[in-house]
Amino acid sequence: MSEQLTVSGGVFMLVSWIAILGLNIFCFYKIFKDKKEEIVDPLPELDQNT
């Protein structure tokens, strides 16, 4: 195996990074777009006995 990063190695790294970043951008863009769904109801009282 080559001691330095080869073209194919660079391509593998770049394509993997782009695919993962792309998936994250796609998902979290959609999540943040729907702000109205963020809060469901007020935080319940901290009562461990109920």
Next chain:
Amino acid sequence: MSQKREVWGSKLGVILAVAGSAVGLGNFLRFPVKAAAYGGGAFLIPYFVAFLLLGIPLAWVEWTMGRYGGRHSHGSAPGILNVVIRKKWAKYVGSLGIFGPMLIFFFYVFIESWLLGFAWYFINGELINAVKTETVSELFNNFILLETHIFGSIPSALFFFVITFFVNFAVIWFGIRRGIEAAGKIVMPLIVVLGLILLVRVLLTPGIGRGLAFMWNPDFKTLADPRVWLEASGQIFFTLSVGIGAILTYASYIRKDQDVALSSLSACAANEFTEVILGGTIVVPMAIVLFGSSNIEEIATMGTFGLGFNTMPVVFGMMPLASMLQFIWFILLFFAGVTSSISIIQPAISFTEDELGWNRNRSVLVIGTISLIMSLVGVFGLSAGAIDELDFWGGTFALVLFGTIEAILFSWVFGIDKGWDELNTGSHIHLPDLFKFVLKYVTPVYLIIVLFAWIVTEGWGFITLSGISQDQYTEFLGFSMKKVTFIASFRILLLLLLLGVNVVIYYAWKKNKLDRKQEISEIKEEAINV
């Protein structure tokens, strides 16, 4: 049965909690070691194939079944499978979804505490001294074998274990929203920020091209080796926390009409970011740059813990701002560990709350006591092989088996049409119909192949203790005994625990017989209306 259940405060909250459950030591240590050992960049081909055909579909299955169970006030595998499958035996199959994660918790918290211990060694300067005197391995070995002490005669590892244990149960005690969701919202962004600091530092290191070459240059010949495909599938399984039962439980706390398809995909995506981008760039490339590629084999054979605890302190110790980087490294992994461990004990907590009707105080006290006792067996039985046993039965066998069962039950017993509709209810993304085919045929077959291949290649040898000779002795709590005797006794203890879980399930269902009958008739009525 408890009818009033908590729900997550926000969609982002549950996504970060599930991502926090998935992001752990495996992302930063296991993945780069596997990738470097099995073909570099070429490993990413089977890895992404498994991500698409096994990881994402199985995560969808768990999110969907979890939400369905939560709608009927069930938050753990026995109750969820009971309402999904509606067969008497289903709840007993679900015992794997409590038993498996409990076994993982018994040893995971101990490993997590090593990270806290090493962060402490940074603060008191011992780690830097060990790097200078080249005694990091010695420090690590003495630490985990309880041979280093703190505050006089208290074994350091035991001290940090107790702290870590109570941190975990404190988060659990605060509940879903105040505890787990709050922890995820703080810790996950922190992991990304700390990881990015290390990533930038690594990429600015002179000669990093050599390290990246070792990690990413593809060796296509390895793709012909079935073991590479098996390892890639295994990595996807472990990294996404599927098959454990934790996602089932977390998903049971979302609202009945809330999206699961996008949320599940987002949690998987966040996990992949920390694994491939952060994990794949930080550890192995830096180790290669500083130790040279002539030591590749030695580095690879050090495995996850060797790399994490022995190599990385030395790697960061040789860089400017050494102590700061060492601290960031261990705290980063500690936080990642905590968000994972709280998720793996939550199924047991949810079971006692939902099926036995216990309040949280009682659940935390009882599950905490059982966990503490069993974890201490792991702590004192480390050298005897207790943790290896827990890792095998809980962290590998139960996990792959339960994942396979879930995939089959979802598509073939619950029914793929019903399952697909359930998955798409409230969905914020349109799922291609191709995935319906994948869920029905590809994922179950893929999992069956992985399960059998793993048993043949690794599992059988471990089960039959083929690597342990009859005259090998070990010590446990000061008693000397044959190692096979210790392991056989420990296996009996685990078997009794599994039996105990099933007895409690039987008792819970017997106790609430009328409620269950009413519940099943409601589900049937609901199905007729649909």
